[in-house]
Amino acid sequence: MNAAAEFDTEKMSLSMGPSHPSTHGVLRIQLELDGEIVTKADPVIGYLHRGDEKIAENMTYNQFVPYTDRLDYLAPLANNMAYAIAVERLAKLEVPARCQAIRVLTAEMARISAHLLGIGAYAIDVGAWTVFLYTFTEREKLYKLFEELTGARFTTSYTRIGGLMRDVPGGWIERVDAFCDQFLPLFEESLDLLTRNKIFTDRTQGIGVISREDAIAYGLTGPNLRASGVPLDLRKDKPYSGYEQYEFDIPVGTTGDCYDRYLTRAEEVRQAVRIIKQVVAKLPGGAWYAEDAKRIFAPRKDKILTSMEELIQNFMLVTEGPQMPAGEVYFEAENPKGALGFFIVSKGGGVPWRLKIRAPSFCNLSILPKVCVGAMVSDVVSILGSLDFVMGECDR
Amino acid sequence: MSAPEATTALKAKFQQASDRASLDHPAVNVPAADAPAALACLRDEFGFDMLADLTAVDWSAAASPRFTVVYHLFSTARHDYVRVAADCPNDAEPSVPSVTSLWPGANWHEREVYDMFGIGFAGHPDLRRILMWDGYPHFPLRKEFPLSGIETPLPDVEVAAETHASVKPAPMMGGPFVASSGQINLGAAEPRGQDESWTEKHEKPE
Numbered sequence: 001m002n003a004a005a006e007f008d009t010e011k012m013s014l015s016m017g018p019s020h021p022s023t024h025g026v027l028r029i030q031l032e033l034d035g036e037i038v039t040k041a042d043p044v045i046g047y048l049h050r051g052d053e054k055i056a057e058n059m060t061y062n063q064f065v066p067y068t069d070r071l072d073y074l075a076p077l078a079n080n081m082a083y084a085i086a087v088e089r090l091a092k093l094e095v096p097a098r099c100q101a102i103r104v105l106t107a108e109m110a111r112i113s114a115h116l117l118g119i120g121a122y123a124i125d126v127g128a129w130t131v132f133l134y135t136f137t138e139r140e141k142l143y144k145l146f147e148e149l150t151g152a153r154f155t156t157s158y159t160r161i162g163g164l165m166r167d168v169p170g171g172w173i174e175r176v177d178a179f180c181d182q183f184l185p186l187f188e189e190s191l192d193l194l195t196r197n198k199i200f201t202d203r204t205q206g207i208g209v210i211s212r213e214d215a216i217a218y219g220l221t222g223p224n225l226r227a228s229g230v231p232l233d234l235r236k237d238k239p240y241s242g243y244e245q246y247e248f249d250i251p252v253g254t255t256g257d258c259y260d261r262y263l264t265r266a267e268e269v270r271q272a273v274r275i276i277k278q279v280v281a282k283l284p285g286g287a288w289y290a291e292d293a294k295r296i297f298a299p300r301k302d303k304i305l306t307s308m309e310e311l312i313q314n315f316m317l318v319t320e321g322p323q324m325p326a327g328e329v330y331f332e333a334e335n336p337k338g339a340l341g342f343f344i345v346s347k348g349g350g351v352p353w354r355l356k357i358r359a360p361s362f363c364n365l366s367i368l369p370k371v372c373v374g375a376m377v378s379d380v381v382s383i384l385g386s387l388d389f390v391m392g393e394c395d396r
Numbered sequence: 397m398s399a400p401e402a403t404t405a406l407k408a409k410f411q412q413a414s415d416r417a418s419l420d421h422p423a424v425n426v427p428a429a430d431a432p433a434a435l436a437c438l439r440d441e442f443g444f445d446m447l448a449d450l451t452a453v454d455w456s457a458a459a460s461p462r463f464t465v466v467y468h469l470f471s472t473a474r475h476d477y478v479r480v481a482a483d484c485p486n487d488a489e490p491s492v493p494s495v496t497s498l499w500p501g502a503n504w505h506e507r508e509v510y511d512m513f514g515i516g517f518a519g520h521p522d523l524r525r526i527l528m529w530d531g532y533p534h535f536p537l538r539k540e541f542p543l544s545g546i547e548t549p550l551p552d553v554e555v556a557a558e559t560h561a562s563v564k565p566a567p568m569m570g571g572p573f574v575a576s577s578g579q580i581n582l583g584a585a586e587p588r589g590q591d592e593s594w595t596e597k598h599e600k601p602e
Contacts, residue, residue, distance in 0.1 A: 046527035053512075054536055058543050089420055216446050216472060219501035230472060237475035327419035330468050330477060332448065343466065345453050358449040358468075366504040395527060 011039060014377070018047050022125050022381040025391035029368065029380065038380060041372035043365055048395035056355035060321030061087050061161050062296065064355070069155040071357065071393040074117050075110035075336045076156045077146070082333035084159035085240055086342035089329045091322075093162045093292055097284040100242040102168060105176070105279045106149070106158060107241075107333075108272040112183075113142045114336035115223075115265045115272075118388040122262060123194055125385035126203040134190035141179055148172055161322065162293025177280045180273050191266055204258035208371050208383035211256060218370070219363040222338025223268060224387055227253035227260040234334040246278045258386035265388065268336075296322035321350015337361050337390060357396055361389035399476040402442040410434055416481050421468075423479035428465070428492040431482040435467060436498055444469035444478055447495070450505035452513045456539045462487040463515055467495075484515060491516035494523075512537035 017028035026047035032040035052071070056064050068083040069076035081103045088095065095103075120135035143153040148169060150156040158165050194200045210220070215228035225232055233250045235243040251267035253260030298317055299310040326348040332341040338360025345354040364387050372380050397405065403422040407413045410430050416423035426434045438444040449468040456462070461483035469478045484490035494517035495502045506517040507526040514535035517523055525532060529551040534541055544565040550556040 046525075046529070049527040051536060054541070054543060092419075214500075217500050219447050219499065232472050232475075234475075325419075327417065328423070328479070329418075329420045330449070330479060331420070332470075332477075339448065341449050341468070343449060343451060343468065354453045356449065356451040356466075358451075362504065362508075363501060366501055370500070 009034070016380065018044075022384055024121065024384065024389065027365070027384075027389070027391055027394075029372070031372075031377070031380070033377065036376045038372050038375050038377065041369050041380070043368045045362075045365065045391070046395055048391045050396065052396040053355055053357060056352055058351065060350045061324065061352065062298075062322065065159060065161075066155060066157045069157055071359065071396065072114070072335060072337055072340070072361070072390045073154065073392045074390055075107075075114040076154065077106040077110040077150075077158055078114075078333070078335045079340060080156060080159040081107050081241065082331070082335060082340045083342055084161055085333065086329060086331035086344055087161045087324075088290075089331050090327060090344050090346055091161065091296065091324055093290050093296075095163060095241075095290045095293075096287045097242065098286045099163055099288045099290070101279050101283050102164060102288060103159065103241050104243060104246070105276055105283075106146075106156075107335075108275045108279075109142055109145065109176070111272045111336045112269050112276075113139050115269045115388075116142075116187075118265055118336075119191075119194075119262065119269075122385035122388065123200070125381050126200060128194060128197065128200060131190050131193050134186065134193075138183055138186060141183075145172070145176060145179060148175075160289070160293075161296045163289025167288045173280055173283060176276065180276055180280075184270070184273055187269060194262070195266075201259060203378075203382050204262060204386065206255070207258045207379050208375065208386060209255060209257045210367060210371055214367065214370065215256065218367040220338070220367060221360050221363065222335065223264040224261055224338065224364050226251060227264040228256035229253055234332055234339055238332070240331075240333060246275045248272075248275050258382050261386040261388070323350060324348060324352075332358065335360060337388065337393065338364060340393075357393075359393040359396060361391070361394040362396075365389050365394055397442040398474055399471075399478050402438060402444065402476075402478055405442065406434060406437060409437060416479065418479060421477040421479050423481065425481050425483070428482040428485055431465070431467070431480065432493045432495050432498065435469070435480060435495055438469055438478060438480070439498060442471075443473050444471045444476075446470040446472055447499040447502055447505070448477065450495070450502055450509065452509045452515055452537075454513060454537065454539050460487050461485065463490040463513060465492050465509065465515065489516070490514070491518055493518050494520040496520055511535070514538065 012033045014031040014033055015028060016031055017023040018026040028044040030042040030044060031038055052067050055067060065080060068079040071079050116135040116139050120132035123131035146156055147153045149172060150158045210228045212229045215225050215230060229252055231250050231252045236250055248271040251264045253264050299314055303310040304314045324346050326346050328345050330341060330343045332339040340360055341358030343356040344352050347353045371383055399422045403424050406424055410426060413424050413426045416425045448470040451466050453464045453466060463484040465482050467480040482492055484492055494506055504526060506520050507523060509515050510523050511525040511527050512535060524530060531551060534546055547565055548563040550561055550563060
């Protein structure tokens with residue numbers, strides 16, 4: 001029986017966010033409700049817009065590295081790498097094998113860290129508190145390793161154009177290896193709290209289904225795309241930074257619902273550990289920055305203070321910025337949230353003319369008006385958590 | 397079809413399409429009016445089924461054509477990118493046809509380009525600002541828009557009437573390092589060098 005025919009009903013407008021625990025930051029969704037059912041969802045974004053692209057047009061290439069930390073701030077190391085590779089494509093720089101391997105290692109650690117938060121926070125969203133405590137304990141260990149490597153837990157700024165900030169400290173690789181060994185059993189234990197949990201499966205299975213066609217049409221990338229059954233992973237399909245040397249599998253979902261997105265992330269964490277193990281086993285020696293990058297890098301401080309040539313070079317770098325060729329490049333890296341792209345238009349000189357950041361969370365969220373319609377209000381919370389977005393990157 | 401083959405075939409099909417200089421992926425220029433047809437052709441016939449990115453470039457107020465809309469397409473089968481660029485014919489009121497009918501994902505991208513550059517997209521179902529608030533009077537990524545921002549009334553009229561506050565430009569003295577693309581004038585590049593409101597003799601104002 002159609003209730004609306006019998007009673008006077010009117011649609012209710014509900015503003016969810018911008019500070020709502022399930023919106024993971026400052027996302028606001030303007031919902032139109034028919035009882036419990038969502039009839040229209042209009043995401044309102046931009047609360048965290050800082051004008052990163054405008055800022056990029058006003059500073060030299062290396063100066064922008066810290067800003068990339070603040071895109072997907074849950075995986076700064078992966079952003080650093082994506083940005084560095086994009087600029088290196090512009091500068092036609094080849095970084096040596098050791099630098100590539102360290103970048104892969106740190107990017108995969110960032111992936112684990114980001115997915116641990118994604119899964120833990122998602123569990124909270126659908127009512128399971130404990131998982132979060134387990135996953136955050138593991139993230140804390142990763143942060144200790146990041147701090148040891150870069151000096152910062154959160155805003156790592158680790159890469160430089162043509163290399164890294166520094167080589168890995170002594171004993172650090174062994175500690176990463178030890179972390180992986182103890183991490184996997186604990187990770188499986190925390191997943192056991194969710195994977196066959198009746199409440200969790202009820203809240204996620206069959207909810208927020210995104211079809212394969214929709215996922216491609218809306219430009220979804222990363223785990224959200226793969227959960228819809230598209231086996232697209234740029235690490236495999238368009239390898240960069242030496243990813244082709246490592247063995248790993250691409251998890252793919254079948255139904256494209258929230259549960260599949262959760263399972264895809266969980267498997268990606270296991271695969272990331274697999275990649276890290278391989279990097280650790282055969283980390284190449286040699287230089288950790290490109291020889292050609294000397295025209296971009298600041299020289300070592302002790303050299304600047306004692307040698308004329310390095311002093312002049314430092315002066316030129318600081319005053320004019322590293323000189324880049326003119327041209328256009330577009331590079332996408334497979335980040336934890338999806339494909340993070342940088343489109344750089346250079347007119348030569350030390351500053352980009354235009355730098356566009358293609359943020360995966362921005363594209364992933366654009367499907368919300370479609371996927372939320374027909375869902376219950378509580379499902380919206382579940383869908384948001386399963387899309388695992390970061391507003392820092394969405395709003396830029 | 398691989399990306400170089402696709403661009404060659406596209407140029408054969410669209411007489412006005414031409415090669416575009418690129419450091420990485422094959423790229424073509426198409427007239428703005430042809431952009432939806434060319435993109436539909438790339439999507440349906442050549443297998444570039446995903447709109448990876450849609451953005452615009454402002455070539456400065458002195459340049460004509462001033463604005464170029466740039467599309468990056470990705471083939472999920474061949475794992476290749478193609479760049480398609482369309483110059484906006486009108487510099488004062490730039491506009492290109494919308495591609496939301498080809499990819500619903502273009503909706504937000506086009507809203508962002510409109511928001512940041514003021515480029516219209518004919519046929520867009522819901523062209524309003526996305527990152528800035530409705531009613532914001534400027535287009536921040538245009539080259540004449542200063543890095544520090546422009547003083548603007550608050551979006552909420554009631555709050556503005558109560559607090560007499562407005563959106564203030566960021567204080568630029570004391571950083572950040574400001575440089576311009578191409579030739580750099582050192583005096584203009586470092587605002588701290590021009591700031592004489594405080595020296596060793598005068599206290600820095602609060």
